[in-house]
Ligand SMILES: Cc1cc2nc3c(=O)[nH]c(=O)nc-3n(C[C@H](O)[C@H](O)[C@H](O)COP(=O)(O)OP(=O)(O)OC[C@H]3O[C@@H](n4cnc5c(N)ncnc54)[C@H](O)[C@@H]3O)c2cc1C
Ligand code: SF4
């Protein structure tokens with residue numbers, strides 16, 4: 001169980017043309033979500049490297065959220081499949097580092113998805129709150145195994 | 155590494171600084187962060203600030219800049235241009251969104267918003283310090299265009315492109331040009347005959363020496379990219395000897411006695427084994443149906459000098475700078491038994507029926523029966539809530555009504571029933587609907603859940619239909635003929651065309667443009683455009699409008715001889731790549747191929763094709779491929795920046811006080827506010843529109859509008875067409 005003041009930090013990967021404008025909409029309409037959410041926008045969610053995700057966990061992010069384009073992706077009809085593969089690969093690396101695979105999530109966010117985005121953030125924050133601070137997870141691991149594995153090369 | 159960075163943090167007239175301590179942030183970044191100048195500014199986008207930025211860059215020899223303000227969707231290009239004007243490469247500029255993604259959504263938690271803004275700006279500084287100076291990719295383009303499909307859309311576009319000075323290769327699958335309109339008699343709205351329009355366009359085509367027309371030709375293979383597509387086309391033979399005397403050929407045609415079903419007239423008539431689609435079909439050279447004629451050795455030897463049976467398929471290679479696809483549509487073909495098609499006699503589709511009318515100038519006769527009562531059933535194969543074709547074909551209502559008008563003009567004692575779901579005669583076409591109603595046509599409306607039932611009834615056809623306009627009473631209509639008003643579907647071979655040119659196909663199987671409103675004829679493939687009814691159902695004028703706009707786009711693209719492309723593309727680390735081919739496997743655009751490098755094979759990216767999507771990067775096991783501007787060092791330094799520790803003074807008590815006084819002050823609306831409100835009450839407006847209308851400086855409008863927004867007097871409501879400015883309306 002987490003300490004009451006714990007505010008989970010979330011790194012969001014969005015996409016320039018579709019999900020980032022959706023996140024902007026939430027701001028434009030003053031729909032609130034946690035200020036511990038930080039966004040990096042890319043051309044397509046299929047271009048996220050697992051090593052970036054691992055870097056986020058290493059630096060202290062408690063969760064990574066992928067705001068994908070789903071069927072709207074203009075680059076590839078297989079976008080959801082590619083992004084899913086990236087998540088699976090990341091989860092394998094996370095497990096190897098004793099990071100809960102629940103700390104990564106994906107959902108399709110479209111350019112008008114203001115409420116769904118803030119809803120996802122609230123929901124994910126709750127889940128991460130239950131999971132607790134990523135640093136305690138890492139410490140727990142080091143105590144039992146007496147070592148922290150290196151960040152894997154991805 | 156960039157070491158002389160300028161940072162500009164915007165108040166946005168309060169939109170940001172009311173919640174985020176912009177002044178404090180302005181003092182936070184110093185030389186140890188490679189920041190030479192750091193400023194908080196009232197409006198970063200204001201002309202005065204832009205000028206100051208240009209001065210700062212040159213006076214302080216800045217090598218990169220960061221602006222923390224609104225969403226990059228609004229002002230990315232504004233500040234890239236500032237960089238360019240100051241002689242800085244625009245790729246050394248990073249925009250940080252502290253409004254839409256910070257001050258606004260976290261307006262409830264100002265202190266935390268300030269902490270987040272600091273992290274966002276720190277990430278922006280880190281990113282820009284790793285940024286590279288990238289030049290746009292310049293590509294030489296050949297001023298030649300391949301147009302695929304010589305229907306009305308393709309022919310019109312070819313003529314325009316040639317008139318503008320481009321070399322044009324027009325490739326038509328059929329042996330004759332014109333597409334669907336050559337099959338039609340009189341056309342709405344002009345009443346011209348389809349065949350006459352085709353003849354006129356063909357004469358115009360032929361007057362241009364820079365148009366080469368290939369008939370009986372299809373695209374076999376496509377390689378290359380924007381500026382230099384390499385296309386192999388296959389041309390089927392006509393089996394007419396190149397030196398044949400036209401009079402003898404004509405004589406052979408007259409004398410030929412072998413008849414086969416004529417696909418051009420929907421098998422309503424037979425045609426000869428030496429044929430043209432219709433007497434005036436163009437080009438004016440017949441075709442020998444070799445399968446049908448091959449056993450008539452006597453005839454073949456009599457006209458041996460006219461025929462050349464040794465002719466083979468010919469493959470030609472062409473080079474074109476750009477491609478326009480105008481391959482048109484097919485008509486929906488009903489399944490056997492659908493509304494009695496093929497199972498009840500005298501049930502035809504609308505194209506078949508139009509052909510029948512053209513073939514019967516005096517009296518309408520079919521299967522030896524005089525046709526007097528005709529029932530049209532609308533929306534066949536379209537608007538299927540549960541079926542494949544959910545869309546409406548837009549032109550079939552008008553087509554059917556126009557056929558009905560011609561029926562009454564041409565023949566005597568005709569009764570026409572129209573069994574419709576909705577009538578979609580938009581625009582001027584409504585006049586035809588009115589004309590048909592006035593001439594006594596009977597309209598009966600049915601619902602998709604209870605479609606009409608078509609059955610044979612002795613020598614007539616009986617149609618049971620529930621009339622939704624008169625309390626769903628079941629009516630029985632007796633008719634001599636039923637016409638199924640079939641809609642448009644994508645060409646059977648559209649999948650093959652899509653694979654050759656990599657054009658995406660939509661759920662409806664028509665080709666997909668990038669954006670129906672903003673990029674209506676462009677595809678995601680650079681240099682490949684679409685026009686006419688291969689994009690979706692269109693009538694002639696809509697088909698021509700789209701193909702002509704594609705022609706204009708293509709001409710603008712090719713006329714300078716070079717094209718400048720965004721440098722955001724994939725690149726390979728030659729030392730690390732082992733050519734496993736994984737990246738090439740996932741690339742949707744075949745932008746990656748292998749080349750030899752020293753004693754090994756490596757991946758090579760074709761920059762003209764690459765879209766910069768990045769899909770190839772995560773699949774490489776040895777991390778040998780990356781996207782410019784999204785490199786590991788740029789992204790990872792951003793992640794580090796978000797998490798760097800920051801100290802912020804707690805000024806919350808002071809800021810609360812300021813807030814109350816401002817609110818009180820703002821109760822008195824200045825005159826300008828009243829004028830703005832009056833104007834936006836009429837219709838929503840953007841900042842430049844208001845500035846023009848109220849003859850007031852754009853910066854002053856911006857300041858007041860932002861303040862009005864801050865106090866919830868106005869609110870944003872969508873963006874203008876260029877996605878440069880928000881529209882504002884009164885907030886209730
Ligand atoms: C029954 C009916 C009646 C109509 N009446 C009217 C009317 O009165 N007024 C009106 O405005 N509109 C009418 N329309 C609509 C009109 O037919 C279309 O708007 C028009 O034909 C579209 O022109 P297009 O050039 O896009 O396509 P098409 O006419 O289909 O031409 C496409 C051309 O591309 C060629 N092609 C196809 N595939 C390939 C390939 N792979 N390689 C090379 N070439 C290829 C085809 O052979 C064809 O010549 C009617 C439609 C129907 C079905
Ligand atoms: S145009 Fe008319 S007949 Fe055609 S699909 Fe639309 S509503 Fe049905």
Ligand code: SF4
Nearest residue numbers: 731732734735737774
């Ligand atoms: S996936 Fe990597 S190693 Fe394999 S070919 Fe592509 S760049 Fe080279």
Ligand code: SF4
Nearest residue numbers: 741764765767768770
């Ligand atoms: S960035 Fe996209 S288009 Fe470019 S090579 Fe990689 S997968 Fe292909």
